Amino acid sequence: MDLSKIIEAKSNAAQYMIDEITYICNTFEKRDPGSKGEHQACEYAVEKMKELGCDRAFVDEFKENPGSFFGWIYFTITCCFLAFASYFFMPVLSIAFIVIGLAICFIQFGLYKKLVDKFFKEKTGHSATGFKKPKGEIKRRIIFVGHVDAVWEWPFKEKFTYLGFDLHLMACFLGAFYLLAIAILKLAGVLEGDLAFKLGLVTIAFVPFWFGLYFMWNKKRIVDGANDNLSGCYIGMGILKTLQEQNIELENTEIGVIFSGSEEAGLRGAMAWCEAHKDEMNDVPTFVYSYDTITQPEELMVNYRDLNGTVKVDKDVSDLFMEACEELNIPCKKGMVPPLGGATDSAAFAQAGMRATGITALSHALPDFYHTRRDTPDALNKECLELCYAASVKVLEMFDNGAKQ
Numbered sequence: 001m002d003l004s005k006i007i008e009a010k011s012n013a014a015q016y017m018i019d020e021i022t023y024i025c026n027t028f029e030k031r032d033p034g035s036k037g038e039h040q041a042c043e044y045a046v047e048k049m050k051e052l053g054c055d056r057a058f059v060d061e062f063k064e065n066p067g068s069f070f071g072w073i074y075f076t077i078t079c080c081f082l083a084f085a086s087y088f089f090m091p092v093l094s095i096a097f098i099v100i101g102l103a104i105c106f107i108q109f110g111l112y113k114k115l116v117d118k119f120f121k122e123k124t125g126h127s128a129t130g131f132k133k134p135k136g137e138i139k140r141r142i143i144f145v146g147h148v149d150a151v152w153e154w155p156f157k158e159k160f161t162y163l164g165f166d167l168h169l170m171a172c173f174l175g176a177f178y179l180l181a182i183a184i185l186k187l188a189g190v191l192e193g194d195l196a197f198k199l200g201l202v203t204i205a206f207v208p209f210w211f212g213l214y215f216m217w218n219k220k221r222i223v224d225g226a227n228d229n230l231s232g233c234y235i236g237m238g239i240l241k242t243l244q245e246q247n248i249e250l251e252n253t254e255i256g257v258i259f260s261g262s263e264e265a266g267l268r269g270a271m272a273w274c275e276a277h278k279d280e281m282n283d284v285p286t287f288v289y290s291y292d293t294i295t296q297p298e299e300l301m302v303n304y305r306d307l308n309g310t311v312k313v314d315k316d317v318s319d320l321f322m323e324a325c326e327e328l329n330i331p332c333k334k335g336m337v338p339p340l341g342g343a344t345d346s347a348a349f350a351q352a353g354m355r356a357t358g359i360t361a362l363s364h365a366l367p368d369f370y371h372t373r374r375d376t377p378d379a380l381n382k383e384c385l386e387l388c389y390a391a392s393v394k395v396l397e398m399f400d401n402g403a404k405q
Contacts (some may be wrong), residue, residue: 001250003397007328007390014385016241016242020048022377029176030222033066033262033269034123037222042128045148045233045259048233049130051242054257057130062272066265067120070152070217072108075116076101079212080176084207087183087200094183098176101297112266112343125149125262127269129277132240134250138284142399143256143353144347144392145270145290147263150225151371152217158372160208162365169340173211175206197342223375228362231380232291233259238389239396253400254284260345263292267307270345272320274352281354285405287317288356289392290346293370297384298331300391303358305336307347314350316404317358323403324394330387338364361388 079101261269346358
């Protein structure tokens with residue numbers, strides 16, 4: 001099917017997205033993972049999905065411990081302080097504390113595993129899903145995903161910009177590895193006496209950075225999350241809206257839209273969605289496109305690896321978006337979510353065995369709105385929404401015509 005008219009409507013579609021995002025931010029409570037606001041936004045999304053022609057729309061709920069995602073910091077930094085104290089009288093214990101602390105960091109944040117979740121309060125998260133059937137038999141399915149929740153503010157980044165925030169994290173890791181190194185040398189007998197003692201005292205320079213990390217996130221302030229990530233949610237909704245306005249129905253392609261919950265708590269909503277529904281998606285070829293922070297047009301990117309670079313996503317799904325951008329002369333990069341870069345929901349779908357990729361439009365030198373109170377509807381970028389929408393419609397057109405299946 002030719003969807004060029006849908007692509008041409010990109011300006012109206014982007015304005016619809018902006019209006020809807022503004023409404024959600026200004027109407028409902030804050031949408032931190034497992035919150036009432038997250039639930040309100042999902043209920044609203046289901047109503048809109050039905051209005052836009054979805055034959056089936058529903059809200060899922062799941063159990064989670066959202067405080068654990070940044071809560072690992074408490075364990076890791078406490079281990080660093082214990083390691084510092086242990087260095088002077090028992091270096092082997094110092095080494096053990098550092099290794100334990102770094103292992104907690106790697107497992108909970110590096111891999112998004114549920115290592116320390118049980119130590120934090122359990123809450124109920126929510127996701128919203130809608131499916132629009134084609135006119136004929138369902139022979140293929142495409143799903144557009146964005147996460148509906150918003151993050152707790154990062155005070156250091158809000159006050160000191162990305163550079164200050166990044167330098168703070170680097171100092172914390174440098175201090176941990178420095179302490180580990182001198183503890184190993186002391187245990188091996190390479191460092192002894194006064195020299196070992198003085199090198200140990202150098203660690204005091206890192207103590208303020210470690211202590212500051214206890215306050216990396218402000219649990220009392222939730223950002224609006226207009227860009228991160230209602231912008232990603234509304235790519236699919238914009239497509240449904242324009243298809244309805246132009247009275248276009250696909251012949252054999254089912255369209256799905258997911259507002260996943262609690263991505264900011266470690267992809268918990270997407271993980272729960274896959275656990276509940278992935279087997280239902282095996283009936284026909286299904287492609288999943290996950291969008292996150294669609295804001296900077298010059299940074300539009302297909303992420304071929306996700307979850308701190310540890311998860312490989314589907315090459316055909318990724319290539320199709322690149323080809324769609326090329327067809328429309330839209331600049332788009334090949335890239336990845338790098339180590340310490342976190343993850344997008346595409347990682348959860350890929351780990352569940354689904355054919356997925358992640359689309360972002362955000363510089364790795366994180367802009368000032370990212371995870372701060374500046375992430376308001378005023379910070380939305382209409383041009384970027386237009387370009388990502390147009391590329392996504394082209395993906396839908398190519399997929400509907402049998403590409404990459």
